[in-house]
Amino acid sequence: MNVTRLWTAAVSAIAVAACSTASAPAPTTSAATGPSIEVDRLETMLHAFAHDSMMGREAGTEGHLRATRYLADRARAFGLEPAGEDGTYLQEVPMVERRMTSSAQGPSGAIEVGPDFAPLVFEDLNSPSSLELTGIPVVYGGDMGSPGEISAAEATGKIVVLGAAQGPQGRAFGLVGQTLQKLSGAEAILMASLDYASSDIMEFLIEPQVMLDEGDGAEGSEGEGPFLAFVSESLLERLFGVGVDALQAGAEGPALSGAIGPTQSPVAAPTYNVVARVPGSDPALSDEHVVLSAHSDHTGFTLPPVSHDSLRAYLEIVRPGGADDPERDPTPAEAARIEQILASLAGPARLDSINNGADDDGSGSVALLEIGRVLAALPEGPRRSVLLVWHTAEEGGLIGSRHYTDNPTVPIEQMVATVNVDMIGRGTPGDQELGGPGYLQLIGSRRLSTQLGDLVEAVNEQQGHGMEFDYSFDADGHPSNFYCRSDHYMYARYGVPVVFMTTGGHRDYHMRTDEAQYIDYSKLAQVAGFVRGVVERVANLDQRPVVDGPIPDPNEPCQQ
Numbered sequence: 001m002n003v004t005r006l007w008t009a010a011v012s013a014i015a016v017a018a019c020s021t022a023s024a025p026a027p028t029t030s031a032a033t034g035p036s037i038e039v040d041r042l043e044t045m046l047h048a049f050a051h052d053s054m055m056g057r058e059a060g061t062e063g064h065l066r067a068t069r070y071l072a073d074r075a076r077a078f079g080l081e082p083a084g085e086d087g088t089y090l091q092e093v094p095m096v097e098r099r100m101t102s103s104a105q106g107p108s109g110a111i112e113v114g115p116d117f118a119p120l121v122f123e124d125l126n127s128p129s130s131l132e133l134t135g136i137p138v139v140y141g142g143d144m145g146s147p148g149e150i151s152a153a154e155a156t157g158k159i160v161v162l163g164a165a166q167g168p169q170g171r172a173f174g175l176v177g178q179t180l181q182k183l184s185g186a187e188a189i190l191m192a193s194l195d196y197a198s199s200d201i202m203e204f205l206i207e208p209q210v211m212l213d214e215g216d217g218a219e220g221s222e223g224e225g226p227f228l229a230f231v232s233e234s235l236l237e238r239l240f241g242v243g244v245d246a247l248q249a250g251a252e253g254p255a256l257s258g259a260i261g262p263t264q265s266p267v268a269a270p271t272y273n274v275v276a277r278v279p280g281s282d283p284a285l286s287d288e289h290v291v292l293s294a295h296s297d298h299t300g301f302t303l304p305p306v307s308h309d310s311l312r313a314y315l316e317i318v319r320p321g322g323a324d325d326p327e328r329d330p331t332p333a334e335a336a337r338i339e340q341i342l343a344s345l346a347g348p349a350r351l352d353s354i355n356n357g358a359d360d361d362g363s364g365s366v367a368l369l370e371i372g373r374v375l376a377a378l379p380e381g382p383r384r385s386v387l388l389v390w391h392t393a394e395e396g397g398l399i400g401s402r403h404y405t406d407n408p409t410v411p412i413e414q415m416v417a418t419v420n421v422d423m424i425g426r427g428t429p430g431d432q433e434l435g436g437p438g439y440l441q442l443i444g445s446r447r448l449s450t451q452l453g454d455l456v457e458a459v460n461e462q463q464g465h466g467m468e469f470d471y472s473f474d475a476d477g478h479p480s481n482f483y484c485r486s487d488h489y490m491y492a493r494y495g496v497p498v499v500f501m502t503t504g505g506h507r508d509y510h511m512r513t514d515e516a517q518y519i520d521y522s523k524l525a526q527v528a529g530f531v532r533g534v535v536e537r538v539a540n541l542d543q544r545p546v547v548d549g550p551i552p553d554p555n556e557p558c559q560q
Contacts, residue, residue, distance in 0.1 A: 001360055001422050001502070001509070002295075002394050002485045034378040037370055037532065039525040045074070045366040046425075046524075047516045050358035057357055058300030059393035059400070060095050060210050060267030067296055071274045071365065071390050078373035080276035083387060083409055090272040093392050093403045096264040099208040103258035104133050108238045111256075117231040118194060118205040119260065125180075126225035130261030133159070136187050138253030140240060144191055145176040149249045156185035160226075161236055161253060163244040164193045173197045173230075180228075188227040192236045192244060198327040203302075205230070210267060210396045212403060227260070271297075273400050274390040275409055278375045280539065282383035289387040289410050290539045291418040291496070292371065292531070293401070293487050294364030295394030298357025302512055308352035313341040315507035322509030324480070358516040360509065363425035365390055367528040374532060382539030384416065391487045394422075401487035405494055412491075416544035417452055418498045419535055420488035424527040425519035427503030438468040440527060441502050443482050444489075445474075448549040449497035452538070455545070456499055459537050465530040470504075476560060484558035493554040497545045501531065 049070060055063030072089040076082075084090040100119050104111035111117065121129040137158045141150040144165040160183055164171040173196035183189055197205075237243050239253045274296065280286030317334045319325040330338060356362070372388050375381055387410055393399035405412060427439040446453030460467045473482050483489060488498040503523065508514040538545065552558070 001482075001505075002396075002398060035374045037374060037525045037529045039521050041373075042366055042370055042524055042528065043516075043519075043521045045369060046358060046362050046519060046521075049366055050356040050362040050514075050516045052354050052356065054356070056300035056355040057296065057298040059093075059271045059297040059396055060097065060269060061300060062269045063300070064271060064297050064392065065269045068272050068274055068390075068392070071296060071369065074369050075274065075276040075372065075388070078369065079376040080372050080388065081279060082275075083277040084273070084275040085409060089274050089276055091275055091404060091407075091409060093271050093273055093400050094213040095210050095267050095271055095393065095399065096213045097208045097210055097267050098262050098264050100129075100206075100260065101263050102260045104260055105257045106235075106239055107254045111235065111258075113260075114206050115232065116194075116235045117190065117229045117260075118197075118202065120205070120228040120230065121262075125228060126223035127228040128223045128225070130259065131188055131227040132259050133256040134258065136256070138239065138256060140247045140249060140251040140253065141183065141189075142249035144174070144179050144193070150183075152182050152185055154250070155183040158186055159188045159190065159253075159256070160186045161190045161231070161239065162192065163236070163247070164191065164196055164233070171196060173201070180226075184225055186226045188229070190229050190231045192231050192233045194230040194232045197230060200323060200327050210393060210399070212399055213264075229260075271392045271400075273392055273404050275404075276372060276388045278372060278381055278386040278388075280383055280385040281381045285383045286385050288384045288414050288416050288544060290382070290384055290535050291387045291389060291415050291491065292368055292535055293389045293391060293418060293420045293491075294368050294422060295361045295392070295400065295487055296365050296390040297392050297395050297400075298360060298362075299355045299395050299510060301353050302355055303353055305351040305353040306512070308350045308513060309342060309345050310338075310349070311352070311511065312507070312513045313338045315511060315513065316341065320507050321505050322507050322511050322514075324505050324509060352512045355510070355512055356515050358514050358519055359423045359425045359506070360514055361394070361422045362516070363423060363519060363524055364421040367421055367424060367524065367531065370528055371532045371535065375536070382536050384539040384541075386535055386539055387415070394487055398487055398490055401490035405490045412494050412496065415491065415496045417449070417538050418488055418491040418496050419531060419538075420486055420491075420498060420500045421502070421527070421531060422486045422500070423502045423504065423509075424531075425503065425521070425524040426506050427523060428520060431506035432470075432504045434470055435504070436468060437523065438466045438526070439470065439503060440467045440530075441470045441473050441482070441504050443471075443474045443500040443502070444492065445499040446549070447474075447483070447498070448492055448495065448551065449545040449547050450549070452497045452499060452545045455537055456534055459533045460530060463530075463533050465526065465533065467527075467530050473504075478560055481560050483560040489558050493552050493558070495547055495551040497547060499534070501527065503527065
């Protein structure tokens with residue numbers, strides 16, 4: 001599941017203010033006769049797809065290209081029709097790698113990305129991606145949240161440097177929206193919060209980003225607001241000659257020179273969406289498609305390597321939500337519990353650096369293969385065609401699904417519904433507060449089509465799949481923002497009814513510990529059987545699901 005949109009939403013919101021438990025075997029057949037979902041096949045495929053040899057499947061790398069070939073080869077072996085470009089299973093997604101660079105110079109030398117500053121280039125913050133420093137006055141504006149005597153007029157046209165926000169526990173990482181609004185006329189706002197950012201946030205801000213190649217060279221997004229960046233307190237001291245505690249609002253800083261901005265280069269390997277089809281059996285309806293989607297990429301490597309068991313024990317006690325929980329040091333009591341867990345484990349320590357993404361979204365990817373295999377082998381297939389799409393670069397910001405829906409290999413108006421699955425191999429009580437054998441989160445199922453939401457409920461009840469739905473994450477304004485964080489939204493923005501299914505987060509989310517050994521394969525088969533039932537029911541309707549909800553503007557940011 002994509003975390004980029006979570007970080008973006010989190011920053012914007014601040015600115016505005018053990019192994020899985022085995023579940024009981026579940027039905028893996030739908031109302032139709034014929035082959036059924038096979039637990040062993042799912043396990044075999046996932047161990048291959050999330051293997052270390054795939055190197056974390058980061059889009060634009062050889063590891064992800066290898067994973068793409070695996071999907072295409074399995075689709076061919078299972079008798080699925082190619083539905084990509086030029087009679088193949090593939091649709092190339094043109095991508096580049098973008099990294100921030102700096103030629104900035106201050107009175108004590110170079111100002112570098114990473115140790116000195118980390119730019120914030122977010123559409124929601126209206127912040128540009130580049131800044132020419134030469135000739136712009138520099139002024140200290142006070143601490144975030146209380147910018148002293150400096151006024152909006154005094155900030156206009158200047159580079160305003162701010163100290164980190166002061167809280168009950170001292171200085172802390174973060175943004176304060178009122179301050180940003182007050183100083184919106186500044187050329188740049190540099191916030192000395194860098195020293196208080198977690199390693200997760202720093203990695204997100206500084207690591208190169210992959211994005212669609214839109215033919216604009218190195219040009220980045222040029223928002224109309226101030227250039228925004230976190231800077232270190234050591235840079236602030238180098239600029240003003242004194243520490244932050246000795247500075248007074250309004251103090252003038254030295255002249256700066258040079259520029260900050262992005263450069264782009266080709267990704268290491270081409271990256272593709274994989275697209276296959278089970279053709280419809282009804283000539284009158286076969287041109288219409290039910291889309292079944294997952295994402296094939298993950299996040300590559302995290303360095304330096306760490307002990308796998310030590311990391312997992314730490315996550316169990318300190319970060320049970322994985323990357324959705326903040327990074328912090330354990331308390332003494334938590335450290336003792338971590339030591340107890342490690343003492344109970346046998347075997348030598350194993351160093352780990354690969355983000356295997358077994359659940360995210362290896363589970364969804366192999367479920368699509370297995371559902372496609374079953375549908376293709378039916379004596380009589382669904383009336384409408386079923387389009388299976390494995391999107392690339394979901395982790396980079398829904399890039400593959402955006403490209404596919406903007407450039408579909410099947411006309412978008414012929415897509416009657418999209419069922420998107422992402423992380424469907426867990427959901428135990430150890431993963432979710434309400435978790436259990438049938439636990440499944442449903443998101444977006446009635447946002448565009450009430451009929452689709454009702455159909456999903458009916459399939460579960462009538463076919464006896466035993467799913468227990470959690471709709472809490474579908475609430476408007478939910479801080480997790482899941483409706484906007486996976487590939488279904490790229491279809492919803494064009495008015496295609498969607499339902500997003502996930503068993504939810506867990507300690508291994510976006511961590512090196514998300515491995516195939518921790519998947520509950522009976523649960524994965526149960527969810528896959530249910531998904532198959534929903535897809536078949538939609539594909540066999542006399543009329544396509546009625547759209548009775550508001551259709552968003554496809555070019556505007558998503559709002560849950």
